[in-house]
Each structure stands twice: as structure tokens, then as C-alpha cells.
Amino acid sequence: MLVLSHNLLHxxxxxxxxxxxxxxxxxxxYNNLMGAIPTSIGFLSKLISLQIHRNxxxxxxxxxxxxxxxxxxxxxxxNQLNGPIPDKLxxxxxxxxxxxxxxxxxxxxxxxxxxxxSLLDLSLSTNMLEGTLPSNIGDAFPNLQNLFLGINTFQGxxxxxxxxxxxxxxxxxxxxxxxxxxxxxxxxxxxLYYLNLESNKLEAASDGEGxxxxxxxxxxxxxxxxxxxxxxxxxxxxxxxxxxxTNLTYLGMSGNKLSxxxxxxxxxxxxxxxxxxxxxxxxxxIEEWIGKLTKLQTLGLHGNNFIGTxxxxxxxxxxxxxxxxxxxxxxxxxxPGLGNLQRMSILNLxxxxxxxxxxVELGNLIALTKLDLSSNxxxxxxx
Numbered sequence: 001m002l003v004l005s006h007n008l009l010h011x012x013x014x015x016x017x018x019x020x021x022x023x024x025x026x027x028x029x030y031n032n033l034m035g036a037i038p039t040s041i042g043f044l045s046k047l048i049s050l051q052i053h054r055n056x057x058x059x060x061x062x063x064x065x066x067x068x069x070x071x072x073x074x075x076x077x078x079n080q081l082n083g084p085i086p087d088k089l090x091x092x093x094x095x096x097x098x099x100x101x102x103x104x105x106x107x108x109x110x111x112x113x114x115x116x117x118s119l120l121d122l123s124l125s126t127n128m129l130e131g132t133l134p135s136n137i138g139d140a141f142p143n144l145q146n147l148f149l150g151i152n153t154f155q156g157x158x159x160x161x162x163x164x165x166x167x168x169x170x171x172x173x174x175x176x177x178x179x180x181x182x183x184x185x186x187x188x189x190x191x192l193y194y195l196n197l198e199s200n201k202l203e204a205a206s207d208g209e210g211x212x213x214x215x216x217x218x219x220x221x222x223x224x225x226x227x228x229x230x231x232x233x234x235x236x237x238x239x240x241x242x243x244x245x246t247n248l249t250y251l252g253m254s255g256n257k258l259s260x261x262x263x264x265x266x267x268x269x270x271x272x273x274x275x276x277x278x279x280x281x282x283x284x285x286i287e288e289w290i291g292k293l294t295k296l297q298t299l300g301l302h303g304n305n306f307i308g309t310x311x312x313x314x315x316x317x318x319x320x321x322x323x324x325x326x327x328x329x330x331x332x333x334x335x336p337g338l339g340n341l342q343r344m345s346i347l348n349l350x351x352x353x354x355x356x357x358x359x360v361e362l363g364n365l366i367a368l369t370k371l372d373l374s375s376n377x378x379x380x381x382x383x
Contacts, residue, residue, distance in 0.1 A: 001025040002025070004027065012036075013028065013057075017038070018043045020044070021044065021045070023044050023046065024049070025047075026047060026049070028055070029051045030053065031055050033052070034056045034057065036057065036059035039064055041068075044068060047071055050065070050073070050075070051073065052075070052079070053077045054078040057079040057080065059082070060081070061085065065089060066089050067088065069094065072095060072118070074098055074099065074100075075099040076100050076103070077101040077102055077123065080104060082105060083107070084106060084107030085105060085129075090110055093114070099121065099123045101123040102126040102127075104127065104128060105127040107130070108132075109129070110134065111132075112135075113141075116141055119143065119144055121145060121146045122144060122146070129153065130154065132155060132157070135159050135161060137159050138164035138165040144168055145169050149173050149176070151174070151176075152176050154178060156178065157178070161185075162186070163186055164185075166189055166191065167189075169191050173200070174199050177201055181202070181203055184216040187215075188216075190219070190220065195217075198229040202231040204235065206235035211235070218243035223244060223247075223248060224247055226248070227250065227253075229253060229254040229255050229256070231255075233253070234257040234259075237260065239265060242263060246269060246270070246271065251266075251269070253277055255278070256279070256280055259281045261283060266293075267293065268292070271295055273296060276298070276300045277301055278304065278324065279303045280303070283307065284306065285306065285308030287308060290317065291314065294317055294319070297319050299320060302326040304328050307328075309330065310325070310332070310334065314335060314338060315338070318342070323348070324346070324347075324348040325348065325349050330349070330353065333356040334354050334359055334373075336359040337361075338362060339361025339363070340361075344368055347372070352375075354378060355376070356380070358373065358382060
């Protein structure tokens, strides 16, 4: 075992290190190492764990790493490695932890990957990987617990086989070019608690087709985070949203083409901390549900067609720090109860039809860093 992590080492990884033929564990993470990974690294045939995370390594990943059949953990994340992922790495049958995130890797994942039933974590996020995902990805990695593929240029449909990896807890496919419908097979993943699909080209139609995944996610009783923001979802938010688990803390649906009213059943999510519905064409009022979400810290409703007033029940949402209703059709008076929200940092009520005076109670918002009341019908003095 050689552990040199968390130091200030610089220079290259010396070739001579690969003479340590009995080495099982090589930990060089969190240093300032430069240059390429030695191609002779494949001579370390007994390696179980190779961790060179967060250095300044450049060049290609040596295919010879794929010869180390004993390897269980490979972490080359947060470097400047480029080129493709060697095909041989996808054949390491003992691999449990596979981290290549935050590099400049390109190319594709093979269309058919070998069965690696030992694999628990796969992180390839923040690279330049492309192409479609293997259709058998969920069957090849049946025991996967964490799948991080965000911030790449993957495209095509999300394979339905992901639903066969029933132990998946976290899935991040955000900031890619995935298209088509969101597979309802996600509903088979009983362990799922984090699902981030934002910033893709995923679709659901205004006639309800493509919204089946919402019904299916009701089976994921541990679900806490779901984001489908910045996609191409159309139509009304289904009433089945009310069947999602009540321990939901984050719901993001911004930047889609949603219309109609927000189902009042959204008020049952009393553990919600973040609710983002901005940048849609939603209408109706917020009176029926806003006061029930007492743990909200962030509420983004701007850029819609909401109507009605801000109800007095807003004063119950005492944890709120970000509150934006800008660019809607709200009217009536600004409620004095907003002054009870002592944690408010950003309050944006611009581009609505609010009238009357600015409540003196807004002076109680001592944490406020931004207040925007522009483009309304307010009158009287500034308190």
C-alpha cells in the first residue's frame, strides 16, 4: 500500500513506481501531479484500488489499466485527461467504483457493455462523451447504486433497462441531449431518492402522452429530489403528482411548456424545500396550496400567467429566502405578512399588477439583499 494523498506533490508519476509489482493500493489523489499516467501502469497486476483524483494529469487513459483484472476501484476524476475511455475498462469484472468525472474525455460508451454485476458507482459526468447509452446498461450493471452522466453530449432515448438496476439511489443525466419520453421503468427502482433529468430535450405531450413516468414514480417511496427542468414537457401537470412520496424536498419543473393550473395536491408535500415552476405558461391562483408548504426556502414562479393575490397564508412559510413571482398577472395588495419572513434574501414581485402602498413591514426583512417591485401599480411613499 502506498498512500500519498492530500499533499503538495508535483511533477510526473515516475515509471519506476510500476516496479512495485506487489502493490495493491495506490493513492495519489489531491496533489499537483502533472504529465501522463505511465503506460507501464498495467504491470501493477495486483492493484485493487488506483486513485489519482484531483491532480493535473493530461493525455490518454492507458488501455493497459484494463489488464489489471483485480481492480475494484478506479478514480481518475478531476484531471485533464482526454481521448476515449479504453474499451478494456468496460470488461473489468471486479470493478465496484469507476470514477472518470471532470476530465475532457470524448467518444462513446460501447453499445453493448459486459455484465459487471459488481459495479456500484459509475461517474462520467462533466466530460465530452457522446452517442447513445447502451440499451442494456441496466442489465449489465444490475447492482448499480449511483449513476452520474451529467454535463456531456449524450443523446437519444434514455434506455428503459435502467429500471432493472433496482438498487439505484441516485441518477443524474442532466445537461445532455437526451430526447424522447422519460421511461416509466424508473418506477421500478425502489431505492431511488435522487433523479436529475434537467436540461435535456425530453418530451411529454399536451394530450397526456409521455407523462406516465409521473404515475410510475409514485412507487419510489424514498424519492426526495426530482428535477425535469429545461426540457420540452407540454400540457397540464398531471393530478398524479399528488401520488409522489410526501418526503419530497426538491421539485423542479422550470423552463418547460407547462400550462393549466398547478394541482392543489402539491400542498401535501410539506417537506418541500425547493419548488421551481418558473418559465412556463401556468395559470390559476396559488392561494389553495402555498400556505401549506411551510418548509419552503426557494419558490420560483416567475415567467408564468398566474393570477389572483398573494394570500395572507404566505406568512406561514417562515423559512422562505428566495421568492420570485415576477412576470405574472398577480394583483391586489402586497401582504404585510411578508414582513414575517425573516430569512428572505431575494424578493422579486416585478412585472405584475400589484397596487397600493409598499408595506412598512418589509423593513423587517433584515436579511434582504435584493428587492424588486418594479413595473407594478404601486403608489404612496417609499417607507
